[in-house]
């Protein structure tokens with residue numbers, strides 16, 4: 266049998282994966298499932314590209330890094346814009362099937378935690394939420410032990426002769442990224458003297474800002490859909506999500522802007 270479009274894409278399996286749980290089923294549940302599945306696919310692709318960025322930074326290959334960053338940023342724009350689609354669902358439409366979600370929540374998306382880990386927001390609590398030995402737990406443990414994109418970026422700068430504090434290059438990569446005033450003179454020098462490295466810094470800021478945009482759009486979607494109700498994942502809902510806003514992955518790249 267020659268390869269077909271459907272065979273290559275495994276369409277039979279893919280299109281059988283949308284299974285509403287509500288009676289009827291409720292019209293809007295299909296949209297809810299499709300949008301979440303599409304997000305998880307994009308998360309998968311972004312992780313794939315972030316791994317590549319870490320690799321190309323390690324190789325000090327600025328051109329390939331820029332290229333992969335551009336792709337990630339383009340996907341992020343789509344991912345942020347996609348919130349509009351789910352916002353066509355009204356609060357009552359969501360309520361028509363919300364109870365069927367039980368305690369299921371985007372909070373449990375391990376790929377989202379992998380993205381956070383890859384970008385430097387490591388958190389043992391996020392690992393421990395998954396049962397020992399499970400696939401999500403294994404994946405998060407692996408990401409936890411791996412250097413982040415930020416670590417690769419610092420090595421890239423050091424490789425280009427910038428004075429990155431040695432303690433940052435030797436840091437415990439299982440820890441979250443913290444602001445480091447000692448790094449800022451090197452970053453300022455990059456911005457003042459090195460357009461190539463400075464443009465990589467700017468793409469890192471784009472990435473950081475893109476994630477913050479997603480968090481903001483998500484919390485607004487939550488507020489307009491469920492108000493201040495608790496989340497199905499058991500958190501305080503919008504009130505919890507607001508605590509995650511304005512926490513940049515790369516604080517030093519933001520801090521130097523006041524010194525330029």
Ligand code: HEM
Nearest residue numbers: 304370371372374377487490496497498499500502503509
């Ligand atoms: C009607 C639409 C949505 C509502 C009402 C909603 C609601 C919530 C709430 C209340 C939380 C906080 C955790 C909890 O207690 O459940 C949360 C977290 C989360 N949601 Fe959504 N969500 C929606 C759509 C989405 C979509 C489309 C995605 C895409 C994958 C998503 C991904 C996430 C993620 C990753 C978190 C964890 C955020 C963090 O801990 O920083 N959500 N959501």
